[in-house]
Amino acid sequence: MQSITITREADARGSFCPGPLLELIRQIKMAQVGDVIAVISSDEGSKKDIPAWLAKAKQEFLGMEEVDGATRFICRKIK
Amino acid sequence: MKQIVVLGGGTGGTLVANLLAKKLKSKEAQITLVSASNRHLYQPGWLYVPFGKQDPRTLSRPLASLLRKRVKLVIGKVCRLDTTTQEVELEDHTILAYDYLVLATGSQVAPEDIPGFSAGAHYFYTEEAAFKLHAALEEFRGGKIVIGVGGLPYKCPVAPLEFTFLLDEYLTDRKIRDKTELTYTFPLNRVFSIESVAEMAQPLLEERGVNIETFFNLEEVLPEEKIARSMEGTDLEYDLLIMVPPHRGAKFLQGHPIADEQGWVKTDRFTLQVKGYPNIWALGDTTDLPISKAGSTAHFEAPVIVERLAGRLRGIEEEVGEEKYEGHVMCFLETGYNKASMLNFDYTHPPKLHEPSRHVHYEKMVFNKAYWYLVPTGVL
Numbered sequence: 001m002q003s004i005t006i007t008r009e010a011d012a013r014g015s016f017c018p019g020p021l022l023e024l025i026r027q028i029k030m031a032q033v034g035d036v037i038a039v040i041s042s043d044e045g046s047k048k049d050i051p052a053w054l055a056k057a058k059q060e061f062l063g064m065e066e067v068d069g070a071t072r073f074i075c076r077k078i079k
Numbered sequence: 080m081k082q083i084v085v086l087g088g089g090t091g092g093t094l095v096a097n098l099l100a101k102k103l104k105s106k107e108a109q110i111t112l113v114s115a116s117n118r119h120l121y122q123p124g125w126l127y128v129p130f131g132k133q134d135p136r137t138l139s140r141p142l143a144s145l146l147r148k149r150v151k152l153v154i155g156k157v158c159r160l161d162t163t164t165q166e167v168e169l170e171d172h173t174i175l176a177y178d179y180l181v182l183a184t185g186s187q188v189a190p191e192d193i194p195g196f197s198a199g200a201h202y203f204y205t206e207e208a209a210f211k212l213h214a215a216l217e218e219f220r221g222g223k224i225v226i227g228v229g230g231l232p233y234k235c236p237v238a239p240l241e242f243t244f245l246l247d248e249y250l251t252d253r254k255i256r257d258k259t260e261l262t263y264t265f266p267l268n269r270v271f272s273i274e275s276v277a278e279m280a281q282p283l284l285e286e287r288g289v290n291i292e293t294f295f296n297l298e299e300v301l302p303e304e305k306i307a308r309s310m311e312g313t314d315l316e317y318d319l320l321i322m323v324p325p326h327r328g329a330k331f332l333q334g335h336p337i338a339d340e341q342g343w344v345k346t347d348r349f350t351l352q353v354k355g356y357p358n359i360w361a362l363g364d365t366t367d368l369p370i371s372k373a374g375s376t377a378h379f380e381a382p383v384i385v386e387r388l389a390g391r392l393r394g395i396e397e398e399v400g401e402e403k404y405e406g407h408v409m410c411f412l413e414t415g416y417n418k419a420s421m422l423n424f425d426y427t428h429p430p431k432l433h434e435p436s437r438h439v440h441y442e443k444m445v446f447n448k449a450y451w452y453l454v455p456t457g458v459l
């Protein structure tokens with residue numbers, strides 16, 4: 001995780017509507033293939049929703065880490 | 080005398096200008112509101128236009144009629160913002176200098192961002208598009224209708240759900256519901272991003288025989304083949320496609336240093352100050368905050384900007400330092416057949432969902448009419 005450089009990041013803490021996953025999808029759509037995208041979420045549901053969507057959309061899930069009581073999800077746009 | 084320029088004559092801009100005019104003395108500042116249109120639009124009303132339930136002519140009023148007298152109204156489209164010289168240029172080459180600037184230019188639909196969208200899809204997110212959709216629905220006699228979210232970000236997140244419920248009612252009233260296959264799509268693995276809303280809405284959709292297609296992010300529309308294709312690899316056939324188009328910020332903001340490539344302004348989530356610019360604020364759809372792009376967001380943000388701007392202008396900033404936007408949003412959710420629910424939440428309090436009721440539906444009807452007197456004027 002240490003060697004990964006995040007290309008773009010969105011802070012979606014407290015975002016119930018439209019929510020962290022929609023923000024992540026928006027960021028992925030704007031990004032270039034190869035970009036590393038991160039979203040910070042305070043919603044517990046994201047731990048299930050974000051990896052599930054990344055798998056369905058065939059994007060690469062790189063991992064998650066705790067930040068100030070929230071979670072940073074990191075992925076790479078591969079297509 | 081200080082110059083305050085507010086860009087945008089929608090809910091956020093009109094309300095900020097009026098509240099500033101109320102708060103500041105005439106000798107303290109001149110307040111100028113710049114709007115591309117001389118009409119103020121009540122956009123939530125467009126939801127009802129496709130069903131013939133709302134005359135679009137009743138959904139706008141002269142902007143000047145909603146402004147306090149001391150607000151100077153300039154009609155013109157902004158084409159350039161120079162944060163170094165602190166000037167705004169309009170398309171007719173008028174230059175407006177500012178000491179304090181409020182950005183409330185909102186969002187605009189960008190159907191061109193999805194290949195085939197303009198030729199193959201309908202929507203109800205502009206006055207003209209809502210009216211065209213009304214004509215298409217009147218001609219519809221049965222077949223496949225696909226409804227959903229066609230791009231991100233989009234305004235008024237619950238509107239596609241509301242539209243689906245109202246469409247089911249409309250088709251039932253016209254006695255063609257049994258000849259119609261309705262499919263509702265959503266980008267995530269459930270029918271709405273907020274779990275409690277999804278838990279309420281999914282059984283209602285199922286009860287009304289609506290097919291549900293989740294994990295559907297529209298990638299392209301093939302108008303000849305009448306197919307909507309998702310980035311997840313699903314193809315949906317349609318006879319009538321109704322998709323919320325992607326949105327973008329104002330054109331002069333797209334790629335501007337204060338905004339991202341789509342034109343969403345980089346804004347502090349609590350102070351609403353544009354990041355790195357202590358004399359510029361943004362609100363409503365204009366910001367890059369991942370919160371609801373809705374009139375109620377701008378409504379609750381406006382007083383924060385007014386207090387902070389006035390504090391800075393008067394040099395008493397420390398006294399208003401506690402004035403923060405806490406993420407408050409409130410919205411109605413029509414569920415059809417004269418019932419509606421309501422959502423109320425902020426950054427730290429998840430949405431509390433009210434059981435759909437006639438009472439809330441009629442509250443929304445009253446609000447739609449009372450908006451003109453209560454919201455842009457700052458009464459509420």
